[in-house]
Amino acid sequence: MTRRSHVPPSPLPQLSGIDPVRLRLPPDPQEKWPTLGAYLTERYADTRGAESMARLLSAGRVVGPGGRVLRPQDAYEPGGWIFYHRDMPAEPPVPFPIGVVHRDRHLLVVDKPHFLATTPRGSHVFQTALARLRRELDLPTLSPAHRLDRMTAGLVMFSIRPEDRGAYQSLFQDRLVRKEYEALAVHDPAVELPRTVRSHIEKVRGVMAAGEVPGAEPNAESLVELTDVRDGLGRYRLTPHTGRTHQLRVHMNSLGLPILGDPVYPVVAEPADPTDHRRPLQLLARTLAFTDPVTGLVHHLESGLTLQAWDDRPGWETGPTLPTEPT
Incomplete structure (x- = not known):
């Protein structure tokens, strides 16, 4: 039976009622992805999120447990956790109360x-x-x-x-x-x-x-x-x-x-x-x-x-x- 890994508390607060993204890095050895940037580039290579993730990394908006700012050149940490808020487009308001x-x-x-x-x-x-x-x-x-x-x-x-x-x-x-x-x-x-x-x-x-x-x-x-x-x-x-x-x-x-x-x-x-x-x-x-x-x-x-x-x-x-x- 595989034990579920402990999820550390997010160092980022909610943004307008939305929780930050919590992403666990695969437990693959560091040789596969020498840096965090290399892993994220491959993960999002075929999606529209690639440019957005690159912007988040360069702006210091991706953090690890404890709030440490992560950079593209940081070493890849197998099984580690990263946290960030996605860039979201403006949404038309729904003008009715709840x-x-x-x-x-x-x-x-x-x-x-x-x-x-x-x-x-x-x-x-x-x-x-x-x-x-x-x-x-x-x-x-x-x-x-x-x-x-x-x-x-x-x-x-x-x-x-x-x-x-x-x-x-x-x-x-x-x-x-x-x-x-x-x-x-x-x-x-x-x-x-x-x-x-x-x-x-x-x-x-x-x-x-x-x-x-x-x-x-x-x-x-x-x-x-x-x-x-x-x-x-x-x-x-x-x-x-x-x-x-x-x-x-x-x-x-x-x-x-x-x-x-x-x-x-x-x-x-x-x-x-x-x-x-x-x-x-x-x-x-x-x-x-x-x-x-x-x-x-x-x-x-x-x-x-x-x-x-x-x-x-x-x-x-x-x-x-x-x-x-x-x-």
């Missing part, structure tokens, strides 16, 4: 607005719920218990203390959280509801849309219920019993009821202007119900957000409506 629904010493549950990613990924780093909450609430050890799609609004749970992180993440891994979503789509009286939709969903990395595999063993299950109808528009309650990527969006589309404002289903649209927030996906994580694994308290939390298309008024595309005060 509402606090519940907070105690251990747990934070918030209302994430549309267009805001839960955690850093790809081009969304500083404009994410995790980074913003760390900054705005001064909670540097905050970590997500689960994730919500960037295009979906509603309830997201975070662990405040590192020692509680595993307990809250296990709630979702063990399916001990009851989640209900609200969605708006056209009303088709020919679609018989309520209905439990089961299928095999696969999401290929780098491909925008997930797909259903006909005949394969189901790995995704959703209960779809119609709760109201107004002027040809349906309001639906969606209860996922599994957690596949884009599951609710895929299942609604398979019923011929694609969710209003969806840029992926049934057809992948051209990339939108990242500053255009006029047509949010009309999908909302409405409720979370669970027993807190740390405190033992039973929670039933409800989002304070609304889906604008249901209000039947011009301008619903401007984004989610948040309560004046946190719920």
Whole structure:
């Protein structure tokens, strides 16, 4: 059994809520890479990060344990650690607040607005719920218990203390959280509801849309219920019993009821202007119900957000409506 090497604490602080990169050097002998610069040049040779890493090294922004500044000519240290913050391009702001629904010493549950990613990924780093909450609430050890799609609004749970992180993440891994979503789509009286939709969903990395595999063993299950109808528009309650990527969006589309404002289903649209927030996906994580694994308290939390298309008024595309005060 291979023992996991000890990870030294980072000598660099968070930058706008983002942790520095921690990189362990391979344990290969020094003869393979006589200098740190030689190793990093080879590691990033075929990526767009090569020039960026060279700039970081020359500017003294790559450090070792204890904060010692590392230079390209420094000797390669097999199994050593280096730390640095990536150069990140400016990100268009997501101009909606994050509402606090519940907070105690251990747990934070918030209302994430549309267009805001839960955690850093790809081009969304500083404009994410995790980074913003760390900054705005001064909670540097905050970590997500689960994730919500960037295009979906509603309830997201975070662990405040590192020692509680595993307990809250296990709630979702063990399916001990009851989640209900609200969605708006056209009303088709020919679609018989309520209905439990089961299928095999696969999401290929780098491909925008997930797909259903006909005949394969189901790995995704959703209960779809119609709760109201107004002027040809349906309001639906969606209860996922599994957690596949884009599951609710895929299942609604398979019923011929694609969710209003969806840029992926049934057809992948051209990339939108990242500053255009006029047509949010009309999908909302409405409720979370669970027993807190740390405190033992039973929670039933409800989002304070609304889906604008249901209000039947011009301008619903401007984004989610948040309560004046946190719920």
